[in-house]
Amino acid sequence: MNAFAIAFVEFVVRLAGWLVLAPLLPGIINKVKAWVGGRRGPPVLQLYYDLARLWQKGVVLSTLVSPGFVAGPAVAWVAVLGAALLLPLGPIGASLSFHGDVLLLIYLLALARFCMAWAAMETGSAFEGMGAAREVSYAVLAEAALITAVLALSVHSGSVTLVTMLTPAAGAGAVLLAAGLFTVLLAENCRVPFDDPSTHLELTMIHEVMILDHSGPPLAAILHGASMKLLLFAVLLVEAVLPLGGLSRLAAAGALAAGVLVVTVGVGLVESLMARLAFRRVPLLLTTAFLLCLFALLVAWKGGDA
Amino acid sequence: MSPGPLLFGAALGQLAGMIVSRRAPRFWLPATLASAVAALGAALFVLGGGAEWQWRSDFAIAGDSLHLRLDGLSAFFLVLVAVVVGAGAVYSREYWTDAAHPRSATAGRFWWSVLALSLGVVLVSSNGLHFLIGWELFTLAAFFLITLDRQRGEVRAAGWLYLGASHVGTLALFAFFTGIAARTGGWDLGPMRGHAELAPLFWLALFGFGLKSGMFPLHIWLPSAHANAPSHVSAILSGVTIKIGIYGLVRFTGWLPVPAAAGWTIAAAGVVSAVLGVAFALGQHNLKRLLAYHSVENIGIILIGVGFGVVAVAHGSDAASWGRLALAGALLHVWNHGLFKSLLFLGAGSVLHATGTREMSRLGGLWRAMPWTATLFALGAVAISGLPPLNGFVSEWLVYLGLFDAALTRGAAAWAVVPAAILLGVTGALALACFAKVCGVVFLGAPRSEAAARAHESGPAMRGSMLVLAAACVAIGLAPVMFWPAVARAIGAWEPAWVDATPPDSLAVLGWAHLVLAALALAGALVLWRRAHRVTAPRALTWDCGYAAPTARMQYTAGSFAGIVTEWFDWILRPVRHAERPEVPFPEHAGWTSHTPETVLEHIVHPVGGVVMQISAATRRLQHGRLAAYLFYLLVGVAALGTIVVIDVSQ
Numbered sequence: 031m032n033a034f035a036i037a038f039v040e041f042v043v044r045l046a047g048w049l050v051l052a053p054l055l056p057g058i059i060n061k062v063k064a065w066v067g068g069r070r071g072p073p074v075l076q077l078y079y080d081l082a083r084l085w086q087k088g089v090v091l092s093t094l095v096s097p098g099f100v101a102g103p104a105v106a107w108v109a110v111l112g113a114a115l116l117l118p119l120g121p122i123g124a125s126l127s128f129h130g131d132v133l134l135l136i137y138l139l140a141l142a143r144f145c146m147a148w149a150a151m152e153t154g155s156a157f158e159g160m161g162a163a164r165e166v167s168y169a170v171l172a173e174a175a176l177i178t179a180v181l182a183l184s185v186h187s188g189s190v191t192l193v194t195m196l197t198p199a200a201g202a203g204a205v206l207l208a209a210g211l212f213t214v215l216l217a218e219n220c221r222v223p224f225d226d227p228s229t230h231l232e233l234t235m236i237h238e239v240m241i242l243d244h245s246g247p248p249l250a251a252i253l254h255g256a257s258m259k260l261l262l263f264a265v266l267l268v269e270a271v272l273p274l275g276g277l278s279r280l281a282a283a284g285a286l287a288a289g290v291l292v293v294t295v296g297v298g299l300v301e302s303l304m305a306r307l308a309f310r311r312v313p314l315l316l317t318t319a320f321l322l323c324l325f326a327l328l329v330a331w332k333g334g335d336a
Numbered sequence: 337m338s339p340g341p342l343l344f345g346a347a348l349g350q351l352a353g354m355i356v357s358r359r360a361p362r363f364w365l366p367a368t369l370a371s372a373v374a375a376l377g378a379a380l381f382v383l384g385g386g387a388e389w390q391w392r393s394d395f396a397i398a399g400d401s402l403h404l405r406l407d408g409l410s411a412f413f414l415v416l417v418a419v420v421v422g423a424g425a426v427y428s429r430e431y432w433t434d435a436a437h438p439r440s441a442t443a444g445r446f447w448w449s450v451l452a453l454s455l456g457v458v459l460v461s462s463n464g465l466h467f468l469i470g471w472e473l474f475t476l477a478a479f480f481l482i483t484l485d486r487q488r489g490e491v492r493a494a495g496w497l498y499l500g501a502s503h504v505g506t507l508a509l510f511a512f513f514t515g516i517a518a519r520t521g522g523w524d525l526g527p528m529r530g531h532a533e534l535a536p537l538f539w540l541a542l543f544g545f546g547l548k549s550g551m552f553p554l555h556i557w558l559p560s561a562h563a564n565a566p567s568h569v570s571a572i573l574s575g576v577t578i579k580i581g582i583y584g585l586v587r588f589t590g591w592l593p594v595p596a597a598a599g600w601t602i603a604a605a606g607v608v609s610a611v612l613g614v615a616f617a618l619g620q621h622n623l624k625r626l627l628a629y630h631s632v633e634n635i636g637i638i639l640i641g642v643g644f645g646v647v648a649v650a651h652g653s654d655a656a657s658w659g660r661l662a663l664a665g666a667l668l669h670v671w672n673h674g675l676f677k678s679l680l681f682l683g684a685g686s687v688l689h690a691t692g693t694r695e696m697s698r699l700g701g702l703w704r705a706m707p708w709t710a711t712l713f714a715l716g717a718v719a720i721s722g723l724p725p726l727n728g729f730v731s732e733w734l735v736y737l738g739l740f741d742a743a744l745t746r747g748a749a750a751w752a753v754v755p756a757a758i759l760l761g762v763t764g765a766l767a768l769a770c771f772a773k774v775c776g777v778v779f780l781g782a783p784r785s786e787a788a789a790r791a792h793e794s795g796p797a798m799r800g801s802m803l804v805l806a807a808a809c810v811a812i813g814l815a816p817v818m819f820w821p822a823v824a825r826a827i828g829a830w831e832p833a834w835v836d837a838t839p840p841d842s843l844a845v846l847g848w849a850h851l852v853l854a855a856l857a858l859a860g861a862l863v864l865w866r867r868a869h870r871v872t873a874p875r876a877l878t879w880d881c882g883y884a885a886p887t888a889r890m891q892y893t894a895g896s897f898a899g900i901v902t903e904w905f906d907w908i909l910r911p912v913r914h915a916e917r918p919e920v921p922f923p924e925h926a927g928w929t930s931h932t933p934e935t936v937l938e939h940i941v942h943p944v945g946g947v948v949m950q951i952s953a954a955t956r957r958l959q960h961g962r963l964a965a966y967l968f969y970l971l972v973g974v975a976a977l978g979t980i981v982v983i984d985v986s987q
Binding site: 085088089090091092093094095096097098100101103104105107108109112126128129130131133134136137138140141143144147148150151152153154155156157158159160162163164166167168169170173174176177178181184185188189190232242243246247248251313327331 | 700701703704707710714718721722723724729733736737740741743744746754757758761762764765766768769771772773775776777780781782840841842845846849852853856857860861863864865867868869870871873874875876877878879880881886888890891892896897898899900901904
């Protein structure tokens with residue numbers, strides 16, 4: 031009973047951590063961008079205020095949409111949360127861990143993508159169709175890179191279970207893997223140079239243009255889900271590179287927080303210093319990410335032989 | 337208790353169905369359903385742990401005595417046949433009625449029964465000759481079903497292509513079975529891995545069965561046949577008959593020895609089929625043709641699993657654990673694809689029934705008129721895209737696990753496994769893109785034509801059969817462990833050394849995770865829905881950058897949605913594009929069409945066929961009806977023979 035209670039408390043804390051901390055990341059990114067640009071910028075907690083306000087608001091629906099327009103973001107949010115809970119957090123492991131859970135994680139993210147594309151297509155808007163088409167098309171290359179990265183981790187650690195895969199550091203290929211995963215993070219979370227979250231021209235958007243017609247609570251679910259996805263990728267990247275599994279709980283928590291902060295600031299710096307790529311360049315950069323992960327895989331492979 | 341009587345009952349049911357199909361059509365459906373239930377019972381008896389059933393009789397057909405056998409593998413495929421035959425029969429009673437199709441409804445019932453019976457014969461016969469007879473019969477029955485609507489020229493063309501291609505495959509199988517018979521001294525089939533001299537025959541089997549299963553590049557007949565057949569026929573063709581090709585491949589790689597390259601070749605063909613199948617699907621604008629290309633993709637996924645299973649057998653007992661997973665994934669995907677592809681084709685049939693068109697660019701917004709069809713089609717789409725928590729993910733996950741575990745061994749197989757796993761991931765993402773496109777363009781948004789605006793929901797029989805298939809998809813997704821014994825039994829029939837009735841631990845955990853995910857997704861959707869409708873949600877025009885008069889024609893179409901990806905695959909898709917640009921200041925006309933033809937057919941088979949036809953036409957000049965010339969041929973022939981004899985004697 032006691033063990034069960036501890037497990038329950040741990041689960042609740044973990045859940046709360048994912049839900050509560052996630053909206054911090056976009057705030058930090060915006061702060062970094064403002065800082066580089068010499069502005070004061072919005073407060074770090076801005077997304078929390080936005081979410082609270084959106085949750086209170088009413089909704090305007092397009093005349094064309096079915097109930098799937100609201101259900102899509104909800105299912106996508108659940109899928110991303112499920113994926114997050116599969117991710118181990120250093121020495122305390124994951125909520126659920128089994129042989130092959132990493133594939134479930136990847137496909138939960140795919141489920142979220144399908145639901146978002148579905149919700150976008152609901153409106154019959156050319157803009158949202160365009161955004162959905164870009165999202166699902168570029169994801170093909172991002173998924174190839176992600177699977178290759180996962181294979182590299184698997185081969186390096188000799189396991190297909192996330193907990194074991196992420197316990198050691200990625201070894202000699204860590205730099206390659208980090209570069210590849212960071213690029214995938216930027217693409218999957220629609221950051222510069224793939225997409226510009228603060229653009230105001232619909233024709234150049236991917237993610238923002240998919241949610242043009244969403245408002246109120248569904249928009250809150252989308253924004254919160256997006257921030258959780260960003261945190262998920264940041265945690266995955268940090269854990270792939272740092273050997274958190276071997277540290278004590280406190281040290282691991284500190285290292286994880288510091289790592290996520292570094293990644294977030296890195297995203298902010300990239301966003302401040304780079305311009306968005308032309309769309310025909312996007313596949314090229316994603317292919318580069320794939321190749322980086324592939325070389326990481328080769329390094330892991332040879333590393334094991336030596 | 338033995339499955340024998342049940343099987344004979346099932347056969348009698350189909351025979352009765354043939355007899356009553358013309359005179360007493362109302363008895364046809366009960367007979368077919370009873371037969372399907374009996375066959376299902378027999379198959380489940382064997383899969384549930386009952387002894388495999390063998391029956392030899394002195395009764396001879398075509399000079400050879402009967403030898404029937406229902407083991408784990410044939411029972412596994414028989415389940416799929418029974419389920420889809422039953423569901424399709426129910427669907428057809430509303431979809432292809434006597435009132436709407438007075439010329440072909442009777443024939444449709446008759447050939448449906450013939451098809452069901454001959455599929456059963458192929459699965460249970462353990463004699464090469466009878467296998468071939470069943471095979472030919474089911475090819476013919478399928479031909480007549482495809483051409484039910486033969487007033488349309490494209491249907492006839494698709495039928496002929498199917499018939500021709502199938503017979504090329506049958507020819508290879510003739511050579512295959514006669515090769516076995518010549519080397520073993522009889523038509524009787526059974527486990528004979530000891531006969532090493534049989535190994536080269538594998539290539540004939542790969543060609544014959546691969547052609548039937550729609551393996552790339554032997555799939556040329558598949559898209560047009562599946563697109564032009566009536567939808568319940570497309571369902572059984574795509575869901576079941578192409579799986580009989582897989583059955584043949586699995587059956588004979590299990591019974592016969594195979595050459596060393598066999599597994600690698602199957603797996604390579606699988607990877608190519610998977611990626612190119614979905615790439616071609618993305619290029620299609622015709623709903624049913626698109627679904628047909630997805631069959632090529634899913635056959636590819638199955639072949640990847642089967643191929644690495646064969647490789648694992650060659651690697652000995654170390655490879656058993658990952659080989660078993662890959663093969664289990666492939667076999668479960670046979671069921672899964674049979675279920676969700678039949679569901680999708682029946683859904684496409686409902687759309688066709690309601691709107692009269694298969695062109696996606698004329699559809700749109702159908703969810704409003706057809707909520708059942710839209711929901712069930714969406715469920716099938718999630719399943720076929722391999723997304724949790726449905727059945728497609730379970731089988732793809734098993735294949736992935738097999739591949740990943742093989743990669744961890746770092747052996748010879750690992751080098752091949754890495755590209756296969758990555759390309760399997762690419763295939764999954766492409767399939768997701770394709771079905772996001774299909775669902776979005778067909779069911780969501782605004783109707784693009786008058787026909788789509790006036791659509792109506794289909795009746796209870798059509799909805800009911802789709803519901804059954806959808807329920808099966810959900811069941812396998814949420815409780816995969818329950819279905820493991822059947823898979824294990826089929827694997828045991830294939831490679832006795834791999835028998836393991838206990839499911840992998842992680843499969844049970846995955847099932848629970850799916851259950852929780854499904855519950856949370858429903859709950860989440862409900863909560864958000866209620867929150868969004870706390871106060872009445874006002875309805876307004878879709879926001880189009882402030883444009884106040886959007887029309888349905890402004891929506892993204894199937895072609896534009898897939899444009900980015902099809903551009904990547906231009907080198908093989910070779911789409912035909914035709915653009916009329918608006919040129920003058922006030923253009924009156926502008927247009928854009930694109931069409932993705934079947935590349936292998938148009939750029940390889942047609943040119944080669946053309947050359948053969950030219951040569952044939954040239955030889956035809958020898959045949960002109962002038963007696964004097966024929967006498968001259970005779971003279972030349974005799975002289976040539978005489979010369980040969982003289983030269984031979986002199987040596």
